[in-house]
Amino acid sequence: MTVLLDGYARTMRSERYNAKEAEPKWRQVWNEHDLFATKNDDPRPKYYVLEMFPYPSGRIHMGHVRNYAMGDVVARYKRARGFNVLHPMGWDAFGMPAENAAMQNKVHPKEWTYANIASMRSQLQSMGLSLDWSREIATCDPAYYKHQQSMFVDFLKAGIVDRKTAKVNWDPVDQTVLANEQVIDGRGWRSGALVEQRELTQWFFKITDFAQDLSDKLDTLDRWPEKVRLMQRNWIGRSEGLLVRFALAPETTPNGDSELEIYTTRPDTLFGARFLALAPDHPLARSVAETNPELAAFIEECKRVGTAQEAIDKAEKLGFDTGIRAVHPFDPSWTLPVYVANFILMDYGTGAIFGCPAHDQRDLDFVNKYGLGNTPVVCPPGQDPATFTVTDTAYDGEGRMINSRFLDGMTIEAAKDEVARRLESETRHNRPVAERKVNFRLRDWGISRQRYWGCPIPIIHCDECGVVPVPKEQLPVVLPEDVSFDVPGNPLDRHPTWKHVSCPQCGGKARRETDTMDTFVDSSWYFARFTDPHLADAPTDPGVVDHWLPVDQYIGGIEHAILHLLYSRFFTRAMNQTGHSNVRDGEPFAGLFTQGMVVHETYKASDGTWVQPSEVRIESDGSQRRAVHVTTGAPVTIGSVEKMSKSKKNTVDPDDIIASYGADTARWFMLSDSPPERDVIWTEEGVQGAARFVQRVWRLVSEIAERSGAADGAAPTGPRGTAVRKAAHKALAAVGEDVERLRFNRCVAHLYELANALQEQINPTGPASEPGLAEAFREAGRIFVQLLAPMMPHLAEEAWQVLGQDGLVAQASWPKLDPSLLVEDTVTLPVQVNGKKRADVTVARDADQATIEATVLSLDAVQKAMEGKPARKFIVVPQRIVNVVV
């Protein structure tokens, strides 16, 4: 039904956009045209946009919606801009939850995982993401992990893999190693059992070999958040110091050791030394403990202190004097006691230190407990060296050396250098006494897990030949499917036949490695595999992977700021070194964006249990918001806004939202309001606002379609047509710039502004016809829909059709900007007198200073504010502001 208005046929406003019908329709059209399948040999410039692939938990959550909506905006925008866009999706499909499900529900991990993948795939597809599903991969697929095993073998041959014993968190109930984050207050997160420290032989990736490069190249990652780079830099923890060999007084060493090597970053404080300290598991400590039962007991006690952070926090500094005396490197007559101390770590430096209490808080706490005293050797600026003392607080700031003989008066840096220089050139037993050494906090990456649902480590243990890699032609080592989870421990280890094999070298009886790889390995190269996901004979085709990498824009959660990103950076380097790729600088991700969480109010019933948002109705009496239970009507307490979590029941199911509002509404809301790096609050009002805008766009587009019917290509000349064109091109420029910078909330605002501006010109305030107005509307409608398309792709296709445009908006090139429409002929400048705004002045855009001065001075408001005083100074900032100083 139509009515006549202003001479135009007009669709009745009651006609609503039906997302439920339109969305599946357009998705089918995209599919049929294979719109988002990417060819590797496409000649256009490449753009690789990737969101962190999900763990297939079974359901997507709002965090996924936000993450994938952002990536999709970038993908669709870049496609319109003429790039050959790679935008793939896959599944981080190995991991513990599948095994937990197996234990609890008697369902096989594989079955559980693939069922979850199927349901999550269909959920993601309902979002209308422009993904190349033909490249889909799952890390639990032997076709994927085969290549991971093959690279493990290559890394092993290249010396990037190591096998050594390491201390691990052992859960005695589940009989498995736990990651640090799985130990909560000293107990296993699942079993609740007290976690033990065990020494196990483990496989390691030698990430420390790359520590220097991983640290250095952070400087080149200028499209990463500064915060993430800093976190990685701290994690790698590069420090420059000195290894110093202290001679031991022979009469004090029970087992004939003659020296002790320590590591320090403060060689300048050597004259402030009061003691040396060893880690409890330092070889010298162990050897002395063999003949000293008291020390042995002390060492045992140190081990019992848990690894839980709380325990470390509260632990008092404890030491045990071994009786050994070390000789000061600059004074043969000066000896220092050697302690074993609980706060010294064996796996950093040499596991031994010298303590300078005046300038290190830990050492100060220690000497204060054992009465060893301290000597300040750095005097803070402005302090009198004669009176400067340290009692409870160590001084670690700048200053000049004191009490340090030949170092006195030097800066800290100069003193460090002088000590290093002197000790380097001095030799004992033909070796220099000291050596400069760069140390890293970063440890090698232990990848062994006593788990079933992971990538098997392709190794065979033979009594004759030792550790033998599985020959490549025998890969993949496939997980056996006939396993049970009714007893704790690793099903691979207790499988009746799987681990029994013959040695590839000698043919004798041998055993498979039953550990599987940390799932972080799986996610460390998936982005490379996406470039040629079905390649059968190799993990990657170097030509292809080098074409696509680095990922131009990677988007994901800040929770992966360290591990996943660091491991991936290591992996690309290792792949480069083993000929699998030749990615520049070994950097996999050129651009990184970490998005904020989706948070929601929490609700609690009177009995203290959490209540789901869907069971809550919010009532408002104008000033106060109250919540009641939907069915019982009982009052519900509105709690704080928190990250959506199952335990607090403050989740909103994307399926429900898409079913009732459509995917476009969900996407639009997730992109609006908050800056993408910040948390966004999910509110019912917010979704409804987004849904209202969808309908508003629909009505607006219909009205534009009616008004542009008569477009004949004639250029608009009237004020309304010009206003329409200016609004459209302004939005075009702004949205383009903001998508490039991932400022989606501002894109949303620009589109609201454009909608408002177009509406203003549609509402008839005068004669409807004006030369070229129809043409202006035609152009503006087209631009409006194209700007919307990356964010609300289904609605945009429907609108595109209503506007009578050819083809699909998903395939249309980005509109061409007319920069002349962005500049105004005249400009209105605020006028300040002594920095306070008093008037506005409208002048020609290119008006010279004299003209502006004259115009400004002629204004009554300015004259009044100047109170008859002469202008001392005239500040004119072109296009910005005028300030008169009197």
Add this chain to the structure above:
RNA sequence: GCGGACGUGGCGAAACUGGUAGACGCAAGGGACUUAAAAUCCCUCGGGCUUGCCCGUGCGGGUUCGAUCCCCGCCGUCCGCACCA
């Protein structure tokens, strides 16, 4: 403890990084249409008063013609690391 980020209306936030503070949205209030509701449309919306001005970006100083933005000192919130010598 160390390192970092952030504090702007009732709320989420803008402000082209030194140039009109509060764009855009949400909520709220008033009005129109309607038998009524929903939807839609129009108006108001930082605070104060003398309706023109004053105050206002966590607090206190400073630099500047001019400060949300730069500097110094506090207060608060959040995040990361946590005995790394």
